Amino acid sequence: MRQQTILSNYWKILGVYIILFFFALSHIYSQTIRGLTLKELALNSSDIVITRVNSTTSHWNTDRTRIYTEVDLDVLENIKGNLKKEERFKIFHLGGSIDGVIYFALEIPSLVIGRQSILFLKKVPSATYGDHFTIYEMNQGKYDITTTVSGIQNVTRHNGLMI
Numbered sequence: 001m002r003q004q005t006i007l008s009n010y011w012k013i014l015g016v017y018i019i020l021f022f023f024a025l026s027h028i029y030s031q032t033i034r035g036l037t038l039k040e041l042a043l044n045s046s047d048i049v050i051t052r053v054n055s056t057t058s059h060w061n062t063d064r065t066r067i068y069t070e071v072d073l074d075v076l077e078n079i080k081g082n083l084k085k086e087e088r089f090k091i092f093h094l095g096g097s098i099d100g101v102i103y104f105a106l107e108i109p110s111l112v113i114g115r116q117s118i119l120f121l122k123k124v125p126s127a128t129y130g131d132h133f134t135i136y137e138m139n140q141g142k143y144d145i146t147t148t149v150s151g152i153q154n155v156t157r158h159n160g161l162m163i
Contacts, residue, residue, distance in 0.1 A: 036140050045120040045136045047081025050145070053111045054088070058096030067103035069096035071111045073119075081121070091121075091133050109135055109142035116145040118155065 042048060051073040058069045071091040075083045083089060095105035111117070120141035121133040135141040144156050 036137055041120045041136060041141060042080065044122075045080065045141065046123045047083050047121040047133065048079040048118065049075045049081070049083050049121065050077040050079070050116065050118050052076055052116050053113050055113060056096070056111065058098040060098060066094065067096040067098055067101065069093055073111075076116065079118075083121075089133060091119075091135060092126075093134060107138040109139045111142075118143040118145065 036044075054072040054074055056069055056071050058067050060067060069092070071093070073089055073091065075085055075087045075089065078085055091111070093105070093108050095103050095108045097103070120136040122136040122141075123131060124134050125131050140157075146154050146156065148154065
């Protein structure tokens with residue numbers, strides 16, 4: 001009788017673990033970001049611009065539970081949308097560093113002062129920050145522009161692949 005109870009409990013515990021495994025697997029799958037084509041990025045972005053980063057400033061949220069970064073950029077060239085050449089605009093995104101604390105958010109692209117990028121943007125209405133832009137589909141919406149010693153410009157995605 002005792003052996004049957006132990007065996008019965010074993011199967012119950014195993015069943016719970018199997019259910020938890022599949023629940024976790026479905027949750028992970030639902031959080032997966034689907035890779036977008038260049039065409040999809042272009043069609044779904046409100047603005048596409050070549051930019052240079054001027055400055056970044058990180059702020060705590062009101063509860064001091066998250067850090068947000070405000071990025072100040074210059075438009076070097078407009079490809080799509082209403083932003084004008086030499087216009088300055090801001091992007092707000094989750095993550096940053098302040099007061100010795102680093103808040104890291106996956107898939108948020110790195111924006112480095114002085115660097116040039118092609119950004120696919122989405123305009124976002126916000127009561128907190130006012131209307132502003134975010135990078136469409138996070139890392140997928142940022143392409144780095146680098147210049148070689150011989151003056152050749154390369155455009156690369158966040159994964160380092162040249163296009």
